[in-house]
Amino acid sequence: MTRRRWTLRRTLVVGTACVVAGGFLVTGATTVVALQSFVYERLDAQVLEGLEFAAGRSGEGAPDDARTPDPTDERPTPAPRAGTLQVVLDGDGDVVSSQYVTPTGAELVLTDEQIDTVEAADLAPRTPTTITLADLGAFRVAADTGGGTTVVAGLPLEEVTATTSALTVILVAVAGGSLVVVVIALSVFVRRTLRPLDRVADVAQRVAARPLSEGAVDIPDRVAPADVDAHAEVGRVGASLNTLLGHIEAALAARHRSEERLRRFIADASHELRTPLASIRGYAQLSLGEAAPMTPTQERSFDRIAAESERMASLVDDLLLLARLDAGQPLRREPVSLALLAIDAVSDAHAADPTRDWRLDISEEQIEVVGDENRLRQVILNLLRNARTHTPQGTIVTTRLARDGDVAVLEVEDDGPGIDPAIREVLFERFVRGDSSRNRDAGSTGLGLSIAQAIVGAHGGSIGVRSAPGRTVFSVRLPL
Structure with a gap:
């Protein structure tokens, strides 16, 4: 203690x-x-x-x-x-x-x-x-x-x-009474003297309570002019705090403008790239569909063009989705059964990769949330795809769905090798891959978990991960 x-x-x-x-x-x-x-x-x-x-x-x-x-x-x-x-x-x-x-x-x-x-x-x-x-x-x-x-x-x-005894008693009584008076007077005096410092501390606490990590940030709190005096110690602290808050507000505004420009650029670039990518993929498929003779090199080249154009189109779609979510694009709001989504997602995962043991554990079927069904389905699919991509064959992947008070809890657990602690704290950032700690069977853009986090956050929920060798659990919590 x-x-x-x-x-x-x-x-x-x-x-x-x-x-x-x-x-x-x-x-x-x-x-x-x-x-x-x-x-x-x-x-x-x-x-x-x-x-x-x-x-x-x-x-x-x-x-x-x-x-x-x-x-x-x-x-x-x-x-x-x-x-x-x-x-x-x-x-x-x-x-x-x-x-x-x-x-x-x-x-x-x-x-x-x-x-x-x-x-x-x-x-x-x-x-x-x-x-x-x-x-x-x-x-x-x-x-x-x-x-x-x-x-x-x-x-x-x-x-x-x-x-001497009488004098000692008198001195003790007088000193004790005087000390009590001194303490009371000191308490009043110090309290009145430190009021400006308390007001400065209140301003600092209000600013500290504001979320400054993302979005447009406005810091209207400032130390009052009465508490800003260059000739007093507390006044200098108040003036310095006002100056610091001004610098922070300017820096956050510049950061927000930069983020907005970057989001617009990503959205515009993703939107503009979809058409040429579709054309490239279409021409590649058209060339492969013709009966005209091709050399093995040409045939392999067209195969690679079709595959990479499809992969790039998927990446562009992910970037466009993230840009829209970052911009606060509203999602559909309708009742969604998480149990049905989990059943469909596990069935699709089993059909796509039967080399892993896909299991489903649902405590009750009547678990519904309000949100966008397609986006929530994408969250579950991304978590299952993450388990399929970064675990070896034969891994047991269990999807659980349960109710915790007024919150729905969806967990995807696998008994794979676990996540490297070095990247665990940044796992949900964009273009972060866990290839250094897990076996890699297929390519990964590093955007799946970022998209899942953005979708869950747009629904007012949270997503987290717990990992150790032999057990990794991704947990999604959504309000019912």
């Missing part, structure tokens, strides 16, 4: 939206990182101020054998701020005091696990470091040593995290 390619409109909208989204992402990430760095700097400054405060308190003295300040010590000291973490260690690393002031102002004593985490942090002097304490969360702490005492002070990272 092939992936469906995107339209230019979708590509422009999605591509631009991706660029804008990338800009939003870079801007948002830079803003969050900058704010986080700024907030950390402010927090580190506050941690160092708290360290100075804690060092001042511890310098006033504290009991040596207590992990917390002596409650009986009534010396006035400033109260620590909410959220402050303070730990005092003596020179031996023993805890002198520890406390954490909750946001509500309550003072908690650190547990042994929390104190061990602080001691294991290996804090550098007056260098803020991030640690995580069990049940309390992440803190930014710093240590200072003086007078044999180490003081550790810190502040929670909760506010920093909350600030």
